[in-house]
Amino acid sequence: MSTKLLFKDIDEPGLATLDVYQRRGGYGSLRQAMGMPREAVLNELLASGLRGRGGAGFAMGKKVSFLPKGAMDIYLCCNADESEPGTFKDRELMQKNPHLLIEGIIIAAYAAGANKAFIYIRGEYQLQADILDRAVAEAERAGYLGESILGSDHALSLVVHRGAGAYICGEETALLDSLEGKRGNPRLKPPFPANQGLYQGPTLINNVGTETSTGTKLVSVSGHVRRPGNYEIELGIPSREIIYGLAGGPPKGHEIKLWFPGGSSSPVLTKDDLDLPYDFDSMAKAGSMLGSGAIIVVDETTSVVDVAYKTAYFYRHESCGKCTPCREGTNWTVKMLERMKAGEATPMDLDIMASVCTNIIGHCLCVLGDAMAMPIGSMVQKFRGEFEEYIEARRQESALGTVDPEPEPVLIQGAAA
Amino acid sequence: MSYQVPRYAHGSRVPGWDDSVDLSKDPAPVPDPATTYVPDELRAEIEAHMAKYPDFRSAALPALFAAQRLHGWCSPEAIDQAACVMRLTPGYLTAVATFYDMFDTEPVGRHRVYVCTNISCSLLGADALYARMHEAADGDPDFHVRHFECLGACDIAPMASVDGTYVGPIELDEVDELFDDVRNGRPPLPRKQLANRPLAETLPFEEDAE
Numbered sequence: 001m002s003t004k005l006l007f008k009d010i011d012e013p014g015l016a017t018l019d020v021y022q023r024r025g026g027y028g029s030l031r032q033a034m035g036m037p038r039e040a041v042l043n044e045l046l047a048s049g050l051r052g053r054g055g056a057g058f059a060m061g062k063k064v065s066f067l068p069k070g071a072m073d074i075y076l077c078c079n080a081d082e083s084e085p086g087t088f089k090d091r092e093l094m095q096k097n098p099h100l101l102i103e104g105i106i107i108a109a110y111a112a113g114a115n116k117a118f119i120y121i122r123g124e125y126q127l128q129a130d131i132l133d134r135a136v137a138e139a140e141r142a143g144y145l146g147e148s149i150l151g152s153d154h155a156l157s158l159v160v161h162r163g164a165g166a167y168i169c170g171e172e173t174a175l176l177d178s179l180e181g182k183r184g185n186p187r188l189k190p191p192f193p194a195n196q197g198l199y200q201g202p203t204l205i206n207n208v209g210t211e212t213s214t215g216t217k218l219v220s221v222s223g224h225v226r227r228p229g230n231y232e233i234e235l236g237i238p239s240r241e242i243i244y245g246l247a248g249g250p251p252k253g254h255e256i257k258l259w260f261p262g263g264s265s266s267p268v269l270t271k272d273d274l275d276l277p278y279d280f281d282s283m284a285k286a287g288s289m290l291g292s293g294a295i296i297v298v299d300e301t302t303s304v305v306d307v308a309y310k311t312a313y314f315y316r317h318e319s320c321g322k323c324t325p326c327r328e329g330t331n332w333t334v335k336m337l338e339r340m341k342a343g344e345a346t347p348m349d350l351d352i353m354a355s356v357c358t359n360i361i362g363h364c365l366c367v368l369g370d371a372m373a374m375p376i377g378s379m380v381q382k383f384r385g386e387f388e389e390y391i392e393a394r395r396q397e398s399a400l401g402t403v404d405p406e407p408e409p410v411l412i413q414g415a416a417a
Numbered sequence: 418m419s420y421q422v423p424r425y426a427h428g429s430r431v432p433g434w435d436d437s438v439d440l441s442k443d444p445a446p447v448p449d450p451a452t453t454y455v456p457d458e459l460r461a462e463i464e465a466h467m468a469k470y471p472d473f474r475s476a477a478l479p480a481l482f483a484a485q486r487l488h489g490w491c492s493p494e495a496i497d498q499a500a501c502v503m504r505l506t507p508g509y510l511t512a513v514a515t516f517y518d519m520f521d522t523e524p525v526g527r528h529r530v531y532v533c534t535n536i537s538c539s540l541l542g543a544d545a546l547y548a549r550m551h552e553a554a555d556g557d558p559d560f561h562v563r564h565f566e567c568l569g570a571c572d573i574a575p576m577a578s579v580d581g582t583y584v585g586p587i588e589l590d591e592v593d594e595l596f597d598d599v600r601n602g603r604p605p606l607p608r609k610q611l612a613n614r615p616l617a618e619t620l621p622f623e624e625d626a627e
Contacts, residue, residue, distance in 0.1 A: 011615045073471070085535045085567035092616070116471060123482075123519045124531070124568050126581035127612055159469050164478050165518035167566060181477030183516040199472055221617075222537040222571030229572045229617020248622040264536055264567075296537055296571070310536045314566050320516075 005216050007232040010096045016131050018138040021099040027144060033107045034150045041111045064112045066194040067202050075198040076114040077179065077205045078105055080121040080128075081163055081170035085264035085314060086294035089218040089230045090208040094121070094128045098135035101208060102158065106144060109156050112204050116157055120175050123164040132160045167318035171366045172205045173197075174320065185322045186366035217293055219278075221247040224254065224299040235279040242278055243297055254299040258383070262291025264311050265371030267378035287378070304383040305390045308376055309337040315372035326369030329360040333376060343398025345391045354380050444508050448501035455498045459487050463502040473503060477513050481520055490521040518565065525561035528599050530554070531578040534564040537571035546575045546587055553592045560596075570611055583611035 014020040021027070033041045042064055067074060078101070082090045094101060101119070109117050121129045136158050139145045147155045161179055168174045169184040176198050178184035197203025217235050219242060222228040226248030233242060243249055243259065250256055258268045261278070267288040269276075276282045283290045298307055316330040336353050339345040357373035357380075364370070380387060395401050424430055462483045466476035480499045481491060488495035491514045493507070500507045514520040532547045547564050554560040568583070570576050576585025579599060584606050587595065591606060598605045607613070 007616060007618075011619065082569055083567060086537050086571050087567075088569045088571055091569050095612070122569065123478075123517070124565075124578060124581075127583065161475070162478065162482070163517070164482070164520060165565070166516065178478070179475060180472060181474035181513065183513055220571065222574060223540050226622040227617055227620055228537075228574065229620070231617065246618070251623075260536075294571075296540075298540060302540055306539075307536060310534075310539050314535055317566055 004232050006093060006218060015097055016135060018099060018142055026099055027103055030103050030106055030144060031150060033110060034152050038111060038113060045111055063204055067112055067204060068195060073201045074112055074114040075201055075203040076105065076109045076112060076117040077175065077198060077203060078119045079170060079172065079175055079205055079207045080119055081175060083122055083167040083170050084292045084294060086222050086260060086296040087220050087263050087292040089220045091125060091128055092230045093208060095131055098132050102135055102139050105158060106156060110154050114204060115155050118179060119160045120179055121160060121162055123162045129160055129162050136160060168320045168368060176203065185320050188365055220294040223297040224250045225297050226251060236277045239276055239278045240274040243295060250297060250299040254301065256297055257300045258298050260296040261288050263294040264296065265374060266291045267374045270382060303390060304379055304386050305337065305340055308379050311375055312337055312372055315368060319368055323364040325360045325363040329356045329369055330372050332356050340391050340394065343394035343400055347388050347391060350380055350384065350387055445506060447504055447506055448497050450501055453497060453501040455501055456487065459483055459498060460502050463499060467503065476503065477510060481510060481514050485520060489527055490524050526559045528560050528580055530560060530562045531565035531568060533568040533576055535567035538574040538576060541574045543575040545589060549589050549592050553596045572617060573611055573614065579605040584609050
């Protein structure tokens with residue numbers, strides 16, 4: 001595609017070093033921005049529709065204007081936790097082009113007036129964190145970070161903070177708790193982080209990706225496709241083109257049963273939805289969401305119950321346990337799915353599962369519970385027949401299937417004969 | 418109904434939640450620097466981390482990583498040492514260490530092999546890979562093979578993180594080679610490492626996938 005902004009020549013050797021990045025015009029936007037007054041940068045961010053060449057970290061204009069005015073320490077956090085199953089686009093960006101992210105952060109910090117910035121990267125991404133560490137050190141030596149950046153009076157320190165393997169820390173307030181050195185539990189909102197965030201100071205939190213409804217979008221395609229990977233697309237192209245055109249579709253002789261359009265927390269879609277344009281509005285209209293932009297494709301060889309079990313198991317494991325609906329609801333759902341696999345479930349379990357899901361949604365501090373409830377609920381809704389067949393097949397295979405189905409007539413006291 | 422819920426000796430259905438603590442004792446105080454031995458390099462590393470943040474508590478995660486690297490796991494001794502440098506109670510750091518998956522609060526093998534068994538990987542056979550990995554480790558105390566939630570590398574599914582290095586897609590018959598590499602101190606399966614993988618668009622379609 002000719003419209004690549006973020007992934008243009010990303011495999012160029014040495015792009016992770018400052019020399020190559022600068023030769024390609026890197027840090028040019030920063031120089032330009034630092035030459036302007038702060039308000040002008042902010043206006044530019046707002047006016048540009050947030051799709052500057054800076055890419056990562058640049059999509060911040062609107063949020064910046066929510067920060068309170070006045071002399072105080074403002075913090076900037078870049079959320080690179082990226083633990084949503086199926087999502088791996090930030091990884092590729094940080095690994096191959098770390099300076100792009102750093103440049104975006106410096107510009108945003110300048111616009112927001114922040115003097116302390118953090119990149120919260122998940123602990124499993126050791127390679128990427130090492131690359132970022134090196135890139136930050138390079139940028140410091142070159143004078144892009146530290147006291148008086150490029151001769152201006154703006155100072156910025158950037159710390160790469162490594163998480164330690166907790167999905168919940170991708171939630172913005174849990175991320176702040178984790179960054180403060182606590183267990184990563186979400187906080188009650190309001191107060192929103194823009195007012196009281198890190199160390200109780202105003203904080204700007206942004207994801208690595210540049211997500212706007214007008215620019216390009218990175219999507220991660222995985223699962224049953226012939227060429228899984230990250231692709232940069234124009235929003236609004238048909239989903240079929242991404243799954244079949246770019247990622248090659250499922251292996252020959254197989255067809256798609258269901259797919260997650262936006263990571264494992266988005267409600268699933270079926271093969272009938274493949275012709276929908278891939279953008280925010282169409283996905284919302286189809287009852288799903290674009291989410292993290294991670295497409296997971298499942299073909300007909302896998303049972304929907306297995307997919308549901310893997311999804312629910314993940315959220316049970318990652319629930320922080322602070323709010324009861326999520327802590328208990330995820331656990332119940334897993335137990336019911338285990339019963340189905342063991343052949344001990346009844347079709348009533350499907351109704352209980354659906355009611356658990358509706359009781360989670362909207363009743364917790366963060367959306368982790370919702371993120372399990374939405375896909376599971378949509379699977380039960382769209383594949384109920386398959387669930388019931390599965391339950392019956394497993395029941396007949398199991399020990400319960402051999403039990404004589406005709407029980408002894410029970411005499412109920414007081415009932416009419 | 419004669420069926421009884423199995424319970425542990427302490428009366429709970431949850432294992433060991435109060436096994437390790439004696440409730441009649443006071444909580445452990447901040448370790449006394451005069452009597453707590455802390456290796457110099459650990460102290461220096463933790464103090465460097467503490468200096469990076471506006472609030473020293475933010476260094477809890479890096480400090481625990483440092484202590485774990487030195488001791489092999491977050492042992493009570495390791496946590497005491499980190500707590501001594503940070504002037505926090507061991508309870509605070511234990512609470513943090515038990516929350517995060519990457520801190521081991523029980524002794525484990527020095528080679529950590531995390532096998533991703535989440536959706537994308539399990540669609541492509543991660544459960545079989547996990548079983549095969551256990552077989553290959555064969556009770557070797559040097560290896561800590563565990564399944565892990567999505568490691569963020571679904572493009573190389575099924576994959577594993579071997580001492581922090583992402584490797585994939587791993588075929589079942591490559592597992593022995595992988596363990597051989599690790600046992601002999603070589604980088605694990607270099608041809609399959611994520612670090613060497615170009616952008617997906619430049620790769621050919623996989624034709625012979627199952």
